[in-house]
Amino acid sequence: MTKEQLLSSVRSNLQNREKVEYPLIPDYKKPDADLKKNFEQSAKIAAVDVYDVSSVEEAQAIMYKKLPDAKVTCSATPEWIGNQDIKVENPADLNHVDLGIFRAEFGVAEMGMVWVTEKSLVTNSLGYLSQHLAVLLDPTDITENMHTAYQRVQLPAAHYGCFVMGPSATADINAVLVHGAQGARTLTLFFLKKPSL
Template sequence: MSSRDDILASIRANLPCVDRPLPRVPLFDDAPPVSLLDAFKANLHRMGGLYLDPPASGDMLAPVRAKIADARVVCSTVPELPGNCDIRGVVAPQSLADVDYAIVRASFAVAETGSVLLSDADLQLNAVAYLAQHLIVLIDPADIVVNLHHAYRRAEFRDRHYASFHTGPSATADIEGVLIHGAQGVRSLSVLPLPRTGSTLNH
């Protein structure tokens, strides 16, 4: 046994046996917005994202179809709108570098920040959310939580191998405050509110 092991074993053996429960963290949701969807939309726009208003009737995916109409390579992980690049056949993540549009569904969204949570289950291959030129995200309005305090209590942070908040497109700013979108990742992030199969719009 090394000196390091001796030290660590001694620390473990002498840990104080005191029950100190973690403090209760409030959810800060005493005054939620009247509409989580409207709050999410406003904050998404503030962070450089684009909200796609679905038509009142007809093809709910029409705004997405319009955006990808002239795209050469579309990679989709959602059953609602298949692309022409099958992500299940991708072996090397770098081969996604020629993807014009990636279409994914978020686990949930956060009204407070305009963020969407994308996990390994949503993306199937994490690189698709970063190497594609443009990212289109489907979100069920029923999956919008009021703030980050609620977000961090979601099961996705316990059950998934990977989870990342995306708040608008990639952005960077120099010391003079000139903001550039798409410098280090997707050039645009668009969100379409679309209930999951069997879900209902309740916001």
């Protein structure tokens, strides 16, 4: 039997089969889950400092106290003005940023992580080359788990997207945990409502 005969036989047999629908996948939601509390607990396990603030000014005061030597701040959100322009010709031009700031599109309570795209980062390298990150998250934009998160992800709407969970962490051969070896050394998350438009 030739390759073409084999493929022809497969095609003809496939046409005679009944169509099988994809199975329904449950979203595993828990009734009355406290998403904000669950997010905070998960984020803290991943070495994220979490604060509930009522204004950007309050978040800024916390970061200036935590990072008094931070000279270069770069923000992808108009709520928090940095001193480095986010729009650069080469993404590597952000490699000297001490504090990168952005607003996450949504958070995932189960993992304590946030979803970002080029819309939230503007220049993707902001999330990876900055020494420290400050992330703003509206508590109403928290989804329960990865099943519900993937229902919110709009892949065709973005060229780039990823989940960010905690600061960079890696362990060497001796299992020594090192933060910041391949990304931000710290991640601070602020629960802060989105500004009214």
